[in-house]
Amino acid sequence: MAKDVKPTRKNLMEIEDxxxxxxxGHGTLEKKRxxxxxxxxxxxxxxxxxRGDLADDYQAAQKKINMARAMEGDVAVRGAAAALQEHxxxxxxSKNIMxxxxxxxxxxxxxxxxxxxxxxxxxxxxxxxxxxEAYEDLLESIILAAEVETAMxxxxxxxxxxxxxxxxxxxxxxxxxxxxxxxxxxKLEEQEREETFRLxxxxxxxxxxxxxxxxxxxxxxxxxxxxxxPDDEGGDTAEPDMEQSTAGGVPGGD
Amino acid sequence: MSAGxxxxxxxxxxxxxxxxxxxxxxxxxxxxxxxxxxxxxxxEESEYEREINELGTRFSGVDLIEYTLNRNxxxxxxxxxxxxxxxxxxxxxxxxxxxxxxxxxTIIRGIYTETDPDEIRTDLIMAxxxxxPTIDRLLEVDEIEDAVTVLDxxxxxxxxxxxxxxxxxxxALVPLENALDREFYEHLLEDIGRPNLQEPQQGPRxxxxxxxxxxxxxxxxxxxxxxxxxxxxxxxxxYYIEGGVLFDRTELRTLVNDYDALVDHIAENxxxxxxxxxxxxxxxxADSLIQFEHAxxxxxxxxxxxxxSIYPVSISAVLSYILAKEREVENIxxxxxxxxxxxxENEIEQELVIL
Numbered sequence: 001m002a003k004d005v006k007p008t009r010k011n012l013m014e015i016e017d018x019x020x021x022x023x024x025g026h027g028t029l030e031k032k033r034x035x036x037x038x039x040x041x042x043x044x045x046x047x048x049x050x051r052g053d054l055a056d057d058y059q060a061a062q063k064k065i066n067m068a069r070a071m072e073g074d075v076a077v078r079g080a081a082a083a084l085q086e087h088x089x090x091x092x093x094s095k096n097i098m099x100x101x102x103x104x105x106x107x108x109x110x111x112x113x114x115x116x117x118x119x120x121x122x123x124x125x126x127x128x129x130x131x132x133e134a135y136e137d138l139l140e141s142i143i144l145a146a147e148v149e150t151a152m153x154x155x156x157x158x159x160x161x162x163x164x165x166x167x168x169x170x171x172x173x174x175x176x177x178x179x180x181x182x183x184x185x186x187k188l189e190e191q192e193r194e195e196t197f198r199l200x201x202x203x204x205x206x207x208x209x210x211x212x213x214x215x216x217x218x219x220x221x222x223x224x225x226x227x228x229x230p231d232d233e234g235g236d237t238a239e240p241d242m243e244q245s246t247a248g249g250v251p252g253g254d
Numbered sequence: 255m256s257a258g259x260x261x262x263x264x265x266x267x268x269x270x271x272x273x274x275x276x277x278x279x280x281x282x283x284x285x286x287x288x289x290x291x292x293x294x295x296x297x298e299e300s301e302y303e304r305e306i307n308e309l310g311t312r313f314s315g316v317d318l319i320e321y322t323l324n325r326n327x328x329x330x331x332x333x334x335x336x337x338x339x340x341x342x343x344x345x346x347x348x349x350x351x352x353x354x355x356x357x358x359x360t361i362i363r364g365i366y367t368e369t370d371p372d373e374i375r376t377d378l379i380m381a382x383x384x385x386x387p388t389i390d391r392l393l394e395v396d397e398i399e400d401a402v403t404v405l406d407x408x409x410x411x412x413x414x415x416x417x418x419x420x421x422x423x424x425x426a427l428v429p430l431e432n433a434l435d436r437e438f439y440e441h442l443l444e445d446i447g448r449p450n451l452q453e454p455q456q457g458p459r460x461x462x463x464x465x466x467x468x469x470x471x472x473x474x475x476x477x478x479x480x481x482x483x484x485x486x487x488x489x490x491x492x493y494y495i496e497g498g499v500l501f502d503r504t505e506l507r508t509l510v511n512d513y514d515a516l517v518d519h520i521a522e523n524x525x526x527x528x529x530x531x532x533x534x535x536x537x538x539x540a541d542s543l544i545q546f547e548h549a550x551x552x553x554x555x556x557x558x559x560x561x562x563s564i565y566p567v568s569i570s571a572v573l574s575y576i577l578a579k580e581r582e583v584e585n586i587x588x589x590x591x592x593x594x595x596x597x598x599e600n601e602i603e604q605e606l607v608i609l
Contacts, residue, residue: 069591073320113486114488121428
């Protein structure tokens with residue numbers, strides 16, 4: 001609010017500093033926003049691929065498990081699944097993309113060899129193996145999708161925040177600061193004009209007073225001369241009084 | 255009971271009547287067009303009526319069908335054990351031990367995952383030799399070690415005891431499950447199948463041994479192909495089951511490292527090469543082993559069926575019935591589950607094994 005600012009030179013200097021900082025910040029944030037958008041587009045392409053793979057893997061896994069349940073029986077499939085208690089291990093680390101911390105998910109023990117799935121090999125069939133393998137692939141895809149989509153969401157949030165900041169600087173803060181600067185400058189100029197005018201007025205008044213004094217003096221002198229001309233002695237005794245009053249009149253004129 | 259003389263005539267007469275009740279091709283064709291509830295209704299009007307009614311209050315949908323099939327299968331196979339005597343009983347019981355192995359694996363997995371004993375019990379198929387009290391005691395234990403102790407006196411105690419040490423080291427059930435499966439396969443040929451040792455050259459027993467060897471060979475072939483495909487760093491010899499004619503232990507070790515050579519080896523085998531030729535051709539280019547396993551199942555079923563027609567009054571006929579009944583259960587389950595998960599009629603039909 002430009003009107004809320006006190007129109008002082010100190011405030012003007014402060015506002016000018018803020019404008020400079022904001023303009024610099026605006027430029028930097030714009031660059032960051034553009035960089036983030038570029039990075040986001042790369043991640044988006046990757047996310048689309050991962051999504052596609054995930055859908056395919058899900059379809060394949062469902063088909064395999066449906067076939068296994070149909071041909072081996074639900075009891076056999078459940079039994080084979082129950083033969084393993086160990087869960088895949090998932091660790092998350094983080095990496096930095098243009099200041100945005102995104103997760104990096106590492107998984108282990110997702111894809112297993114035939115002897116690591118818990119169920120015995122001699123009494124089971126390839127249907128169970130293929131269903132297990134399809135679900136291991138699906139789980140790998142889910143982990144990758146989780147990583148990419150979380151990164152995408154974080155990037156999107158950061159882009160949104162940066163965009164809001166850029167817009168706030170561009171359309172709110174900087175215009176307000178420019179308004180305040182202009183307001184203060186105008187006020188200061190006005191004050192300056194008023195001061196000049198005031199000084200001019202004082203000067204005129206002073207000159208007027210001096211002029212009037214001078215005229216009064218001249219008038220007094222003329223009167224004195226008129227009095228001296230008919231009686232020279234009386235004129236000599238009255239002179240010190242006239243000088244006294246003139247000397248006292250000048251300081252009073254100031 | 256293994257006591258007394260063998261009674262194949264009596265058992266085969268009963269088996270023939272049971273075999274006649276198996277679903278025919280046209281029944282499968284009808285079932286393929288039905289939804290799960292239609293299939294359950296169809297079963298209610300057939301051989302499966304009693305089980306559907308018993309389980310109808312506890313389960314619904316495809317679960318009802320699957321548990322009905324399992325219970326009916328168990329009932330029929332228990333009948334076979336009840337009817338048979340002497341050596342015939344031994345042969346049947348030996349083959350039906352696969353259900354004991356199934357039950358033991360299910361119980362061990364249940365203990366491992368701390369599942370409620372009632373839930374474990376629903377998944378059991380009581381078609382094997384292990385009696386109810388032993389199963390009850392197994393369901394009561396909380397530790398796998400205690401389950402091994404409960405099995406003391408059975409053929410499973412020793413291999414499970416040995417595998418338990420490895421289980422303790424790794425924490426994975428693989429050694430226990432493999433030990434149980436191996437025990438089943440290696441006992442199949444017990445005292446009749448040792449090469450050059452009392453092995454009959456012809457007659458029903460020779461055919462029976464031939465069938466069992468085929469079962470072992472097919473299992474070895476499946477496992478070898480799975481190991482070769484997986485690329486896992488495993489010793490193939492430790493998954494080798496003795497008793498087959500397709501591979502020996504050393505051959506298997508070499509062949510697992512060369513997938514094409516392995517397929518060629520199976521194709522060149524005189525006994526199975528022709529029978530599996532089509533499936534093996536597909537296998538060379540296919541990404542999946544499923545079609546080959548499907549072909550193995552069909553070949554085994556056909557094998558047993560041929561044997562039963564050559565020697566109609568022998569263990570082969572009983573075995574053929576066991577396989578046919580198992581296949582019926584698998585086919586109905588495949589249709590019901592297939593319909594449930596939205597497979598179309600063609601897809602389901604391709605997966606069925608029908609003679």
